[in-house]
Amino acid sequence: MSQPEYAELPAVNTRRIAPGSAADGSGIDEIRGIPDATVARLPVYLQALGTFAATDTETVSSEDLAELAGVGAAKLRKDLSYLGSYGTRGVGYSVGRLVTQISETLGLTLDWRVVIVGVGHLGRALAGYSGFASRGFSVVGMFDVDESVVGSSVGGLTVRDAAELEAGIAEAQAQLAVLAVPADAAQGLCDKLVGAGIHGILNFAPCVLQVPAHVQLRRVDLATELQILAFHAGRREAADLLAGKVSS
Ligand SMILES: NC(=O)c1ccc[n+]([C@@H]2O[C@H](COP(=O)([O-])OP(=O)(O)OC[C@H]3O[C@@H](n4cnc5c(N)ncnc54)[C@H](O)[C@@H]3O)[C@@H](O)[C@H]2O)c1
Numbered sequence: 044m045s046q047p048e049y050a051e052l053p054a055v056n057t058r059r060i061a062p063g064s065a066a067d068g069s070g071i072d073e074i075r076g077i078p079d080a081t082v083a084r085l086p087v088y089l090q091a092l093g094t095f096a097a098t099d100t101e102t103v104s105s106e107d108l109a110e111l112a113g114v115g116a117a118k119l120r121k122d123l124s125y126l127g128s129y130g131t132r133g134v135g136y137s138v139g140r141l142v143t144q145i146s147e148t149l150g151l152t153l154d155w156r157v158v159i160v161g162v163g164h165l166g167r168a169l170a171g172y173s174g175f176a177s178r179g180f181s182v183v184g185m186f187d188v189d190e191s192v193v194g195s196s197v198g199g200l201t202v203r204d205a206a207e208l209e210a211g212i213a214e215a216q217a218q219l220a221v222l223a224v225p226a227d228a229a230q231g232l233c234d235k236l237v238g239a240g241i242h243g244i245l246n247f248a249p250c251v252l253q254v255p256a257h258v259q260l261r262r263v264d265l266a267t268e269l270q271i272l273a274f275h276a277g278r279r280e281a282a283d284l285l286a287g288k289v290s291s
């Protein structure tokens with residue numbers, strides 16, 4: 044008889060949380076006690092689960108899912124336990140159920156309304172990214188100060204003057220914002236976004252922003268990601284070199 048690896052617990056409630064939690068990106072989500080590091084890995088699990096779902100795979104082992112997600116199986120099981128999701132020995136996890144649980148935990152089953160501030164190279168690219176809509180994010184407003192950009196159509200929306208930011212957010216009932224402006228404009232705009240009731244800000248500008256504790260702030264910095272990659276690649280090269288010297 045197959046024995047449950049862990050007790051099957053009822054699914055956690057579905058109160059929404061933002062993808063990040065503490066404003067500095069560390070700590071534990073205050074609503075459900077999920078560590079930030081776990082929350083950050085959930086989208087990766089979701090993406091990996093999508094691969095299994097695409098081939099109509101109904102159940103997946105923690106080992107297979109962990110391998111595709113690039114983490115250890117023990118870490119994956121621990122992460123999923125925060126969601127009340129426990130695999131069954133010899134069976135694994137239900138792909139469909141796990142997709143639902145992770146989506147609910149990340150708030151992806153809700154319709155998130157997003158404004159993009161700064162419609163330059165990055166803002167335009169983000170506006171045209173189809174992955175937003177498929178994951179429950181609708182771009183409902185775009186704002187810029189450049190006269191040659193204001194009034195133009197991007198991604199099916201007319202770019203508005205940034206002077207209308209607060210009014211535009213209220214009209215569109217946006218909850219989230221993406222900042223894709225130069226660093227020197229970012230804090231002032233960030234303050235306006237907060238004043239307009241935005242709950243979460245994704246900042247691409249290369250600067251540190253201050254927000255009140257109730258606002259979630261995430262910063263994306265591709266250069267930092269490359270530096271981390273370079274660090275690990277460098278260590279690997281050094282280790283290979285050392286191994287070569289030792290064996291020769
Ligand atoms: N985090 C990352 O990995 C990453 C990658 C690329 C670019 N960036 C940063 O993202 C930002 C945008 O980059 P980009 O290449 O799109 O630049 P860009 O110059 O093409 O676009 C910036 C846009 O912001 C607008 N803008 C300036 N001040 C504004 C204000 N007060 N209100 C509204 N709009 C305003 C400009 O008119 C312009 O359209 C820059 O800060 C850049 O350094 C970050």
